[in-house]
Amino acid sequence: MGIWDPANECMSREELEQLQLERLQATLHRAYKNVSCYRNKFNELKIDPDDVQSLSDLSKLPFTTKDDLRLNYPYGMFAVPLREVVRIHSSSGTTGKPTVVGYTRNDIKTWSNLMARVHTAAGITHDDVVQIAFGYGMFTGAFGHHYGAEIIGASVIPMGGGNTEKQIMIMQDYRSTVLVSTPSYAITIADRMEQLGVDSKSLSLKFGLFGGEPWSESMRTEIESRLGISATDNYGLSEVIGPGVAGECEYKCGMHIFEDVFIPEIIDPETCELLPPGSVGELVITTITKEAFPMIRYRTRDITSLDYSKCDCGRTLVRMKKTMGRSDDMLIIKGVNVFPSQIEDVLVAIDGCEPHYQLVIDRKNSADFIEIQIEVTENIFFDEMRLQRAFIDKVQKKIESVVGVSVGIKLVEPKSIPRFEGKASRVIDKRHS
Amino acid sequence: MLKVKNINTYYGKVHALKNVSIHLNEKEIVALIGANGAGKSTILNTLSGITPARSGSIEFNGELVQSLPPDRIVKAGISQVPEGRQVFKGLSVADNLELGAYLRFCAGESKEKIRQDTRHIYELFPRLEERRKQMAGTLSGGEQQMLSIGRALMARPKLLLLDEPSMGLAPLVVQEIFAVIERLRVQEGTTILLVEQNAKAALKMADRGYVLETGKVIIEGNASDLLENPEVQRAYLGKEKKEIWER
DSSP: OOOOHHHHHHHOOOHHHHHHHHHHHHHHHHHHHHOOHHHHHHOOOOOOOGOOGGGGGGGGOOOOOHHHHHHHHTTTSSSSOGGGGGGGEOOOOOOOOOOOEEOOHHHHHHHHHHHHHHHHTTOOTTTTTTEOSOOSSSSSSHHHHHHHHHHHHHHOOOOOOOHHHHHHHHHHHOOOOOEEEHHHHHHHHHHHHHTOOOGGGGGGOOOOEEEOOOOOHHHHHHHHHTTEEEEEEEEETTTTTEEEHHHEEOOSEEEEOTTEEEEEEEEEEETTTTTOOTTTEEEEEEESSSSSSSSSSSEEEEEEEEOOOTTTTOOOOOOEOOOOSSSSOOOOEEEEEOOOHHHHHHHHHHHTOSSOOEEEEETTEEEEEEEEEOOOOOGGGSSSHHHHHHHHHHHHHEEEEEEOOEEEEEOOOOTTTTOOSOOOOOOEEETTO | EEEEEEEEEEEEEEEEEEEEEEEEETTTTEEEEEOTTTTTHHHHHHHHHSOSSSSSEEEEEEEEEEOOOHHHHHHHHHEEEOTTOOTTTTTTHHHHHHHHHHHHHTTOOOOHHHHHHHHHHHHHHHHHHHHSSSSSSSSSSHHHHHHHHHHEEEEEEEESEHHHTTTOOOHHHHHHHHHHHIIIIIIOOEEEEESOHHHEEEEEEEHHEEEEEEEEEEEEEEEEHTTOOOOHHHHHHHTOOOOOOOO
């Protein structure tokens, strides 16, 4: 299979490291000069961007976290004036304000090329018809894939998320060869096809690029056999660029991180210490070419490990394993980021709700489903079913409006939810068991 | 081919280059862009050993050259075309060219071989052949620039450092000089590091570029990307004024 940008994907380590150092130094100079958040952090620690004289000096720099982005809402982390920004995206609303990211014209170009690399690595060529079943709008996913496929010269169908029957109809009629979606949506499509009696062999589908949520190897096998395609994983996050940080090649042995654009590190999420190559820990990413929104040592909170051994595809880029979880409590439900604290905030705010609750996440008919179990107290014990129903509706609407995904509410007996000493674990995730 | 890491160069107490890291791959044309005093020419002068770096490393084809004197650096394969051409005005065109091969002559190369190279320069610059017996001082600015480039090529460099080749030349002559530079890459496979005030023209020709600001590299990238970068405009125009926008 092809390599989109061999000059940048197959560099020798030595060449790559020189390029990384140059770009890192330039990025630090710009970030220090233009972004007060970085300048203040560096000054506080008495770090001068000039102190970074080798790649290993990167570990002396402070981390950037989602909190930094929130504190600088909306445009505080931008390194260029707004009139040079041609695109604004934002991550799904987490607690309080969402995080806002910006792109210059060149950033969009960089992003498109990175996605062209991801698509090429997955096997896509200009002969393909790419059906994008990610939601357009504020999310980065659909746009990134859209640009990448378009640059390659494939025919892009900007279908958007949902409306499964129509997705299937278009797949049949437009002869789509590639499906881009979350892995769980691929299974939803497979289920619906089964119900409708559509044979996957009658479709033109050859490839699937799946991302936006963690998925297992067994899920890959299931998708591949049920849809009759080759399924590859890709990784990214809006704070860093969106999808396009890393993608799998045909060998499916980890996602190649595009190191000419991103420098990855693995840290211990507890001690924040840098871990040696191969260790499992939290992925930290520094962008070294982004203009509008440079990120220095951004803590992704995703747990993975890096493999520097040679890959048979010819790329010299390091590979990251499929993400194995989070170092915070963020949940990914149908591709949407949900923090349990958001739900707790709503529950506390609603009159009479003592926060004894538990979140149960499961996959029903292959779609993620979140159920909030709330202990009944005297305040919310209603004789009348009608009142109880109204209460549940109110809580449900309120939570859905905050987290952005549909939830189920179940009232449970008092004291039926286990109490924890110390840090409460209120989340039961049955999806991966 | 060239790997520069963290060089610091001073003029007396003035810190002119601050931790500059750049690289050049074989047969690349790389442009250095920036305002006056940003350190572009200083990089060239540091590479050629005229103003040596106080710290940092310069690796050229695997050899560390940062502490070599200028003549040894020329021998290693780096030639500079200085700003303002600096031809020997009282010497003929032919003599100027032969002087460019001085070190090769000292190393025992035959006059015949050097003459052959002179003929080659004349092929590249037919105008110089027409005027080969004329005093260099009587040439036009564009012709002097060609002579200066020709003289540098006589040392058979692997890397050519070009400092402001378009300075003070009429637009048509500039085009001609740039065409020659392009030809050097295609025909001779020469690697070129180019300093230019005319950022647009330089980036149109170059593969990659570095943008300098007050002695620091602030952007590295493909020439086509840099052309579209608003910060390039700012750095090039030397505007210190910061844009304020609503936070």
